[in-house]
Amino acid sequence: MxxxxxxxxxxxxxxxxxxxxxxxxxxxxxxxxxxxxxxxxxxxxxxxxxxxxxxxxxxxxxxxxAPVARPGKVVCIGLNYSDHAEETGAAIPAEPVVFMKASNTVVGPDDGVLVPRGSVKTDYEVELAVVLGGTARYLSSPAEAAGVIAGYAVANDVSEREFQNERGGQWDKGKSCETFNPLGPWLVTADEVGDPQALGLRLWVNGELRQDGDTKNQIFGVHHVIWYLSQFMVLEAGDVVNTGTPAGVALGRGPQAYLREGDVVELEIEGLGRQRQRVGQA
Structure with a gap:
């Protein structure tokens, strides 16, 4: 559904x-x-x-x-595809890399994305988003995670790389700028999605295919991620978890091609729908 x-x-x-x-x-x-x-x-x-x-x-x-009214929190997993870690020069993480985004970053799937004031490195990231349908607190195993997942959606984990990596190393401030989490168009219930580790995901900028990946290549699968997070925080119904992005982001390209005013970003995940954003200036 x-x-x-x-x-x-x-x-x-x-x-x-x-x-x-x-x-x-x-x-x-x-x-x-x-x-x-x-x-x-x-x-x-x-x-x-x-x-x-x-x-x-x-x-x-x-x-x-966005298919979910303002979530209590948006939790994100970084470097969760080996090809993305490689393109950014990062080591494969031994445990999930966790950061947060402000919940008011969530906007509709076709709403505009704003380049923050002073930004020169605004980037895009197509991601599988998990929407919680129950409470996850100290889950006993990854298998238990399936029982607290309501469904899945497309997310664009928009990022400002200078703010993220060159301004004190605090990822949250490069991830929490306004409009930085388009979500939707739908919340597709878990029963309709089936295996979350078998979904193709793609992103285009101005018609050029930039990202073309598959969730089967995640380092830490969806159920593992939800189980892992539940050991450190309580996830609640309506919370959103972004599960990482495949290779092809502007940060890893040569030459780097960050987003500019007037660019059009389109992204999709199989069975979960498609987004389209025009980039503006804050």
Missing amino acids: KLLRVGPVGAERPCVLAPDGRVLDVSSLTADIDGAFLAGGGVERVRSALAEGRLPEAGPFERVG
Whole structure:
């Protein structure tokens, strides 16, 4: 099942994408797609209403928002593809590299991305995002992680490399600039995705293919990542975990080609949909 939110910023309506492509309104079942909805049986309520034909069409809309209302936290894994670690000159990590992004970086899949003031190294990263559907606290094994995952989405982990690597070595400040986490278009429930380690992911800049990878090449798989994080923090329903990016980022290219105002970034993951952002200036 594909859940989405449509409408103006701050006034998005919760919806579901029907098998025939219609966008159906689920406002009668929930005020929003958030942690309370995901943890409280909301997905099954929508599934039942969809099967019974009880949902009205959403009507016209001009914008698709992030499929999850502002998450409690956005946790990210760095250097999680061996080819990406190699292109950046980093060693293969022995444990997942963890950093955070501010939750207000999350925007809609086609919303504009802003180059921060003073930035000369704004970069792109197509990533598989995991959305939590329950609490992950000291999980006993990676296998247990499957029970707390609501679904998956496309994320662009936009990054400012100078802020990240050359301004004190604190990754968060190169990752938390406004608009730096386009998410969506859909939250695809875990049952529909199947194996999260068998998804192709691609990214283009101005029509040029820059990234072309597959989640099978992750160093630490999705379930391992969720288990690992649960040993250090409590993950809650509605939280988002970005699981790393394959090779092809601007930082690893020669010559480096960072994002500039007017660029168009497009990205997709198999079965999870497609994003398109035009780059502007903050």
